[in-house]
Amino acid sequence: MRYIKTTLVASALAALSVAQAQTVRYELKLNELKYDYGVAAPVAHLRPGDVLETNTIDADGHALEDAGMKVLGPNPLTGPFYIEGAEPGDTLAIHFLAVDVNAEKGFGSAGPGFGAINSSGYTPMLGGGIPRSTWTYLIDKKTNTAAFKANDSSYTVPIPLHPFLGCVGVAPAEGEARSSIVPAEFGGNMDAPEATAGNTLYLPVNVAGALLYLGDGHAAMGDGEVDGTAIEISMKVKLRTEVIKHKEIKWPRFENSDYIMAVGIYRPLDDSLRIAFTQLVQWMHDDYGFSDMDAYELLSKVAEIHLDEMVDPNYTVVAKINKKYLPPPSAGKK
Numbered sequence: 001m002r003y004i005k006t007t008l009v010a011s012a013l014a015a016l017s018v019a020q021a022q023t024v025r026y027e028l029k030l031n032e033l034k035y036d037y038g039v040a041a042p043v044a045h046l047r048p049g050d051v052l053e054t055n056t057i058d059a060d061g062h063a064l065e066d067a068g069m070k071v072l073g074p075n076p077l078t079g080p081f082y083i084e085g086a087e088p089g090d091t092l093a094i095h096f097l098a099v100d101v102n103a104e105k106g107f108g109s110a111g112p113g114f115g116a117i118n119s120s121g122y123t124p125m126l127g128g129g130i131p132r133s134t135w136t137y138l139i140d141k142k143t144n145t146a147a148f149k150a151n152d153s154s155y156t157v158p159i160p161l162h163p164f165l166g167c168v169g170v171a172p173a174e175g176e177a178r179s180s181i182v183p184a185e186f187g188g189n190m191d192a193p194e195a196t197a198g199n200t201l202y203l204p205v206n207v208a209g210a211l212l213y214l215g216d217g218h219a220a221m222g223d224g225e226v227d228g229t230a231i232e233i234s235m236k237v238k239l240r241t242e243v244i245k246h247k248e249i250k251w252p253r254f255e256n257s258d259y260i261m262a263v264g265i266y267r268p269l270d271d272s273l274r275i276a277f278t279q280l281v282q283w284m285h286d287d288y289g290f291s292d293m294d295a296y297e298l299l300s301k302v303a304e305i306h307l308d309e310m311v312d313p314n315y316t317v318v319a320k321i322n323k324k325y326l327p328p329p330s331a332g333k334k
Helices: 007-017 062-066 269-288 292-302
Strands: 023-026 044-046 051-056 077-083 091-101 105-110 133-140 145-149 156-160 164-170 200-204 212-218 235-244 253-255 259-266 304-309 315-322
Touching: 023 044, 051 077, 051 212, 077 235, 091 164, 091 212, 164 200, 212 235, 259 269, 269 292, 269 304, 269 315, 292 315
Parallel strands: 023 051, 044 077
Antiparallel strands: 051 235, 077 212, 091 200, 091 235, 105 133, 133 145, 145 156, 164 212, 200 253, 253 259, 259 315, 304 315
């Protein structure tokens, strides 16, 4: 399939000529973990075009427990990373080069107060919540699978690995700090399988340096993440950052060689979908020359929807269109 570079990708790659890229390696120090997206002292500085190699730990803190340390909260975050030259009104492009499992086993759990079909503070129901349960998944790197083993029977089945980062976000606007469990306009705990090798994530820059955070590695996850967990595991990550100057976006976006993808994050679920589609219409208007109504009509015929998760304080929906239905970027722009 032919590869069509959008304006965002072309602008991002053009920045490589500005300075010689380097590789920055940051080995996570457990005492530097964060539990909020916000303004904090950076653990490392990156220039646009630099490659970052780093690692994350699992969302439930098993790696912390193994090190004899106290788990302070869910979704421990690596970072923040300060991106030189990034300023409010810019867009940060994150090119995922490699996202790999970094442990021999992953974990799943379910319990009271959380999950898509469980009583919670947002959707209370009479009666108690479901009991706490946990599962362990052995990783087989030779077959690239994780082994599901039922708790209440002898059944086992391999699950193909699809490693990705559940948490990728920047500091929110206006000095706000948000819990590592929350997804919103700044990215965050989107639980998006799109945050994987071969894809690019675009995030709005809200503060100087953007302040990029990473965490919540998943070896695999079903659509919706319905009981509140994926196969939670530590990760090794390699990515390249770019700054697209004076390109302002309101919500996260993904892109690869085949699709442009807009992210909607809110409650209820239908508002998440509306955000995703209005952002996709705007992207098609700004970069591909569609009128809003033509984009609306075309999406009604060929769009695809991915329900990433409906368990977090905000739900995450990705609306996307295959580039085979789009003209070259900016063609016919009015």
